[in-house]
Every structure is written in C-alpha cells, then in structure tokens.
Amino acid sequence: MSLIKEVILQFFFVLIPFVMFNIYCRDKMRNFSRSFILFTSSISLFLAMTFASSVIDGVIFDTRYVIMFFGLVYGGIQTGLILLGEFVIYRLYLGGEGSIVAMLIAVFSFVVSLLMYRSYKTTHRKTIFTISAGMVFSIVALTLTYFYFPHYFVENLTYHFLVIPLQNSLGIWILMSLFSKSVSDKEIFIKHAQNEKIETMSHVAASLAHEVRNPLTAVKGFLRLMQENPTDLTKNAQYMNICMDEIQRTEMILSEYLAISKPLTNRYEPVNVAEMLKVMRAVMSPFAILHNVELEVRTPETSVTIMANPDEIKQVLVNFIKNAIEACANVRKGRVFLSLMVEEGKAILVIKDNGVGMDEGQMKRLGSIYFSTKSSGTGLGLTYSYHVIHTFGGTVTVNSKPNVGTKFSITFPYQE
Incomplete structure (x- = not known):
C-alpha cells in the first residue's frame, strides 16, 4: 500500500506543470512561455526527487526522466540542460550508493530525449510515441541498474518490471496528453478572442462611419446650397444653424464612442x-x-x-x-x-x-x-x-x- 501511495504521489508531481498552467494562464491572452516551463518543471523535478519511491536506501526511482523530456519538448534544449543540471546537483546532495548509476542513467536518458523530442512534435501518433518514450526510459534505467546492482535487481523483479515502467509510461502519457490538450485549447481561445476583437472593431468602425456620415452628408448638402446662393442671407443663416446642429450631433456621437472605448478605472x-x-x-x-x-x-x-x-x-x-x-x-x-x-x-x-x-x-x-x-x-x-x-x-x-x-x-x- 505504501508503494502505491508513492506512485500516486509521483503522478501528482508530474502533473504540476499542467495544473499550474490551468491556474496561471487561464484568464491570460497568451500561452505558456519557456520561463513558465522551466519554473514549473523545476518544482516538479525537485518534489519528485524529494519524495521518490525506493525499495532500499540509496537507490531511488522517480519520474525525473518524464519531467526532463517534458521540459525539453516545451522549453527547448536550454531548459532541458538546466533541468539536467538541477538533477545532477540535487542527486549528488541526496547521495547514496545509487547516485553514480543515477548520473549515468540521466545522461543516457537525456541523449535519448534529445533524439526523440523533435520527432514528438511532428508525429501524429503522440499517444503511442509518449508511451514508447516512457518504456525506453524504463529500459535504460533497468538495464544500468541490473548491470551495477544485479542482486538488488533480482530480489525486486516485480517492482522493477511493473512499478517503474508504469510510473514512466503512464506518467509521461498523462502529462504530455493533458498539457498538449490545454495548450491547444488555449490557442483556440486566443485565436477566437482575436477574431472576435477584429470583428468587434470592424463592427464599431462600420457603425461609427454610418453614424458620422449622416450628419456630414447633411452639412455637405447645406454648404453646397449656400455656395449656390451666397446672396440669400436669410436661407443661408438657416442652413448655417442646421449645419451647426449636425456638427454638434457628430461631436456627441464621437464622445459616446470614446466613452464606451475608454477602460474603466479601479479608483473607488x-x-x-x-x-x-x-x-x-x-x-x-x-x-x-x-x-x-x-x-x-x-x-x-x-x-x-x-x-x-x-x-x-x-x-x-x-x-x-x-x-x-x-x-x-x-x-x-x-x-x-x-x-x-x-x-x-x-x-x-x-x-x-x-x-x-x-x-x-x-x-x-x-x-x-x-x-x-x-x-x-x-x-x-x-x-x-x-x-x-x-x-x-x-x-x-x-x-x-x-x-x-x-x-x-x-x-x-x-x-x-
């Protein structure tokens, strides 16, 4: 039961970037940034390593490879290298006889991640690809663990052949699928909001042009009449009053448009x-x-x-x-x-x-x-x-x- 709790906890740590994305970026008109990926992945990696699952002291297994692959895919090579550096420093701090093997596994897994992360962006079968990536990370980890700790490996076959592949494959699939879906939904939302904004601007421009054109047409017409009969002072005075009224109406229309477009202040x-x-x-x-x-x-x-x-x-x-x-x-x-x-x-x-x-x-x-x-x-x-x-x-x-x-x-x- 304790092992199940540890695995579930690892899944929770893996989902930290997804959860924080939905909290932090929910109401913003922009998608994730590299700094956001680095920040959330660093927290996720730290917690996953701090509360890693383990059968014996000094040999720990967590979802570090999943998190580093995620950081590489969405944050780029620089983010991936920073996460690798974080892992190396923190793993050396944690110590234990498995630390050297962990360094070798991390190096091999990072090389595999570099080879796979570009393919992930172009493939249409992302589910199969992510699960396969999780299995590859598990195979690399298990192979090197068996090479350095054969006795420990044989004594805990169930743990190594069931828990670790499940932890990596399921963890990477859940994180990549959910985050990818959230990012896609956010892109649709931003695009829809931008289209709606353009449509609203077009509507406002058309409405403003229509509202202003009417009084301007009237002013133009009366000015033409005044031009044709410059000596008729009585009628010209009437036409001038009408023109002034229409210009005043135009000012009122523009004032109303400016009022509705002006953002409300927070001064209470x-x-x-x-x-x-x-x-x-x-x-x-x-x-x-x-x-x-x-x-x-x-x-x-x-x-x-x-x-x-x-x-x-x-x-x-x-x-x-x-x-x-x-x-x-x-x-x-x-x-x-x-x-x-x-x-x-x-x-x-x-x-x-x-x-x-x-x-x-x-x-x-x-x-x-x-x-x-x-x-x-x-x-x-x-x-x-x-x-x-x-x-x-x-x-x-x-x-x-x-x-x-x-x-x-x-x-x-x-x-x-």
Whole structure:
C-alpha cells in the first residue's frame, strides 16, 4: 500500500506543470512561455526527487526522466540542460550508493530525449510515441541498474518490471496528453478572442462611419446650397444653424464612442449620491427646460454614500437623466422624477418619466451595444452606464409601457 501511495504521489508531481498552467494562464491572452516551463518543471523535478519511491536506501526511482523530456519538448534544449543540471546537483546532495548509476542513467536518458523530442512534435501518433518514450526510459534505467546492482535487481523483479515502467509510461502519457490538450485549447481561445476583437472593431468602425456620415452628408448638402446662393442671407443663416446642429450631433456621437472605448478605472472612493443628485439637477435643468420637461429630484436629508468612481457615476447619471428628458420631449407636460432612498442596506435610485415608454422587446435589449430607442441614438450611453453600474456591484431594473412612461431602478451597494 505504501508503494502505491508513492506512485500516486509521483503522478501528482508530474502533473504540476499542467495544473499550474490551468491556474496561471487561464484568464491570460497568451500561452505558456519557456520561463513558465522551466519554473514549473523545476518544482516538479525537485518534489519528485524529494519524495521518490525506493525499495532500499540509496537507490531511488522517480519520474525525473518524464519531467526532463517534458521540459525539453516545451522549453527547448536550454531548459532541458538546466533541468539536467538541477538533477545532477540535487542527486549528488541526496547521495547514496545509487547516485553514480543515477548520473549515468540521466545522461543516457537525456541523449535519448534529445533524439526523440523533435520527432514528438511532428508525429501524429503522440499517444503511442509518449508511451514508447516512457518504456525506453524504463529500459535504460533497468538495464544500468541490473548491470551495477544485479542482486538488488533480482530480489525486486516485480517492482522493477511493473512499478517503474508504469510510473514512466503512464506518467509521461498523462502529462504530455493533458498539457498538449490545454495548450491547444488555449490557442483556440486566443485565436477566437482575436477574431472576435477584429470583428468587434470592424463592427464599431462600420457603425461609427454610418453614424458620422449622416450628419456630414447633411452639412455637405447645406454648404453646397449656400455656395449656390451666397446672396440669400436669410436661407443661408438657416442652413448655417442646421449645419451647426449636425456638427454638434457628430461631436456627441464621437464622445459616446470614446466613452464606451475608454477602460474603466479601479479608483473607488466614497461618493455622496444625494449631494451629486443635487448638482446634477442644476446641471441638467437647462437641458430639461429646453425640452419643456419638468425635472424634479428628491433626496434624503442625510448623506447616502457609495464606493465608486465619482466621474463615472456622474456620467451614468447624465446618461439616464438625458435619456429620460428626451423621452418626454414630445409629451404634453413631460416630467422626470428622481428619488433616492436607502432600503435593507442598499441605496436605490429611481428615475421615472412619463415619456414614450418601451415594449417588452425593447426593454430586453436595453444596455446592448448599438441598440437605441431613439432614431438618432447610438445606444452607447446606456451600454456604458450598465457596464459601470455592474462593475462596482450595482444592478439595474426597468419597468416600462408604451405611451405611459419608464421607471429605472438602480441599486448601489450602500456604504455605512
């Protein structure tokens, strides 16, 4: 039973590079590096030799050849030589009468590994190849052990003909197969992510070109009319106002694209939402008056503090209030009402309007990139706002009915 435990432990040490790859490289947009292979293989080799299986003191067997072959295949010759040097130094430190034989076995096995590792990369029958490599390492080890310690070898035939080949062949097959599969999956993931990034960039570029082309076409047309009739000052003044509006719309579109592409910061600090809402009421009131909409804000007497980036929260509030006002622009007695409250340890901001409202299909798509209920909108404002709110642990719920109005409820983690 003790021998079985030692063999299982060797298998565990062999799998250290595979396990660490899946932990360390899981969320990274790059595959393994030579330094990673060297580092993980060195740890694996050290532990395998430290807790090696042994029948008598001084003669130890472990998965060192498996680990060195793995380092050679994925880290190159330099990595393989460093691992060989680590083995020699540590084996001399461990000592015992089997140390000289171990050096000879290591040299022969390393030469065999050099001859085999290039073939491994080109062969299509990697399973058969790896198991065969494990058997070759076992044969080299057993042959030299028998030559130097015949008595010891004959007395422990079962151990040498069963445990050692199993340890090497199964160990090398498990490690190489699992690591190869993980590397292949990572390459597919990286390629997919890159393709997705290119596709997204193409989508953004096409969308941006479409959004900007419309106002530019209008500006171009009116400038041509002004060029044809330079003496008609009244019409030219009207055309100039339209051009200025279109240029302003172009600036707004570009600002929204820049906002959504700008990475969110990790700067969090206490933000008094109640105080910020009062400031936003003053900032957005002229916009509300321009659209004949009444803007009302109700906040608690005490401060309501959350942990967030104040600049990002301010932009979120601007986006929601602006959308609510625009939804009421063509409604008789348009009204936008904001209320802030604290319930069950959470700050809840309600933004309610009596505007055009939305149907079920529109509500489900809110926050999706490039979706907007406005004919001239890009949808990027709400996409950015949803992303910011979710980043610092908030939630957004919406209730709406066509021609009745919309109610947004934004929940913030409340800071006592």
